[in-house]
Amino acid sequence: MSANPQWDISRALRVARLFHLMCGLRDASVTPFLTLYLRRLGLAAPWVGILMGTKHLITAFWAPFCAFLAKSYQKRRVLLLGSLLGSVGASLLMVLVPPLDEDPGHRSCVGSHSVTPTVLPPELALTGNFTSAQLPASNDPVGMPNLPDKRSTGTGDASGLGKGPGESVQEPFSFLPRNSVGSVEGARIASEVLQPITSRVKGTPWERALKWVSHALPLPAGGTALGSPANLSAAQGGSGARDLSLEGLRWTFLLSLGSMVFWELLAAPVEKVADDSLFEYLDFVDATDRYRKLWVWKLLGMAAGVCGVAAVVAQLDCFLMPSGPRGAAHFYGYSLVSTLALLVSIFFPIPICRRQEPGHKTVRALSLLEGDPRLILLALTVFLAGAASSTVQNFLFWHMEDHGSGELVMGFSVALGLLGEILLRAFKTTLLRKLSRVGTIGLGLGCLSGQMLYYSFLWSWWSVLPAQILSAFSNGALWWAVGASVEDLATRGTERPLSAMFRGHLYGGGTSLGSFVGGFVVKRFSLAALYQASCVALLLWLALFLSVQTRLPQERKINYSKLLAAEAGDTSDSEQEMERDWLVKAMREEPSDWKG
Known part of the structure; x- marks a missing residue:
């Protein structure tokens, strides 16, 4: 295998690990802090919710469509390089968006230090x-x-x-x-x-x-x-x-929307195309077990990037943008890491030959989802979890900033949840066996609702850190149980399309809807009210999920290994067991002239 460069598995895995690490650094450099930057531009919560909801909607539906086209026309390498190269320049468009106030009072730069007042x-x-x-x-x-x-x-x-x-x-x-x-x-x-x-x-x-x-x-x-x-x-x-203020708000919002849509259209297909290419590459040589171990590299990259970028930005922000709103240096970091990922993607493993596979797998997965009540219940759970998680992704840093938190503490809080998820992975099998898949989903939803309630009562900048430990269950354990349930309920050949539908369309659609609604709830009521409402909604759905799950018919798949073992153990030469064989019985019951 190693003689053919196309199937050099060790080299392919090394490149894939480095690429996943770069993707984690790339996402962590700007995505967690994006809503904070939009707030500093002068946009209120409803407009930020619309921007983030549009971003999640593009990711949920545009990325799979681009991956399908790239696979159909054998242009995966071109799309991967073009997306990374385009995202380098498109991300910098956000820096050019003028803030609502031409002389923002969000920070004053003295020398190389940034003096940040409370907000x-x-x-x-x-x-x-x-x-x-x-x-x-x-x-x-x-x-x-x-x-x-x-x-x-x-x-x-x-x-x-x-x-x-x-x-x-x-x-x-x-x-x-x-x-x-x-x-x-x-x-x-x-x-x-x-x-x-x-x-x-x-x-x-x-x-x-x-x-x-x-x-x-x-x-x-x-x-x-x-x-x-x-x-x-x-x-x-x-x-x-007031007319001038409304005109400035209109232009700031429209320019932010246009820049974000253009940026996301270019950046969204990268991970989906790379993921599909790597899976097919390893599937050709039956090495998909190694594919399942690569997720940890992206989480490590995100954990390191979200803290490292925040520390670097604190030192370089005033140097790069002395007069603009704080946080512009995040986009420069994103462009730099995207350039490094572009260099790595040149050597990324992409299969040349195509394996003949039955078409319309997504349509088959969708028909399977419509006909199974357990999958429908699981899909609604994922959709609601995405809507609730969007409130944390969009507005938790706002809440922390209101209590005097800096970006380094915000980054550390995200890294704490990611590291907890990595450490909990060692107990995945034990957790699923002891609690069952339904129990693990209930545990994940319960921890997510507990986080929401806790966030609504924050009292200082450090008080958010203890709740981040629960992210290992509310994100990690929840998705482990969902993935295991999807694989168990899917038919042959639909496991991967069905899992992609849950993680992309359903979760992304819920995140988009939660962003649209959450911004207006924050404007009309408060951020604490949004978290409390999310907590109540999750608890009500958890009770409904557990009550309905027990009443659904439980179908069990045939375990072929046990069936073959049982058939091998039943073979015997005795006359009594020969009588049980249906072929022998049929031959003995036939007329004697047929035997002659």
């Missing part, structure tokens, strides 16, 4: 600069004390803004729009932002100060002299500012 919660987040000056005491209608004679531009104190004797404010406070004091529109926005904070600050001098600001400064709408020329011009000016 408002999603429902209060605004961008800009806030300038506070000493207010004249003669205009104080309630006799409030003068404010400190201090000017603060670009940052606010999250811990000292609303502190009174023995009290503290839980919500971080960062930025108000520029020129908010001294302009009518800024006064209106300042009063709207400060109003929810004053409801939590009782009995302090700041409460009277903020109330004085909201009543003393004129607003563009709702004043006592709405018909006066001054208020009319102020209202017109505020309307023009």
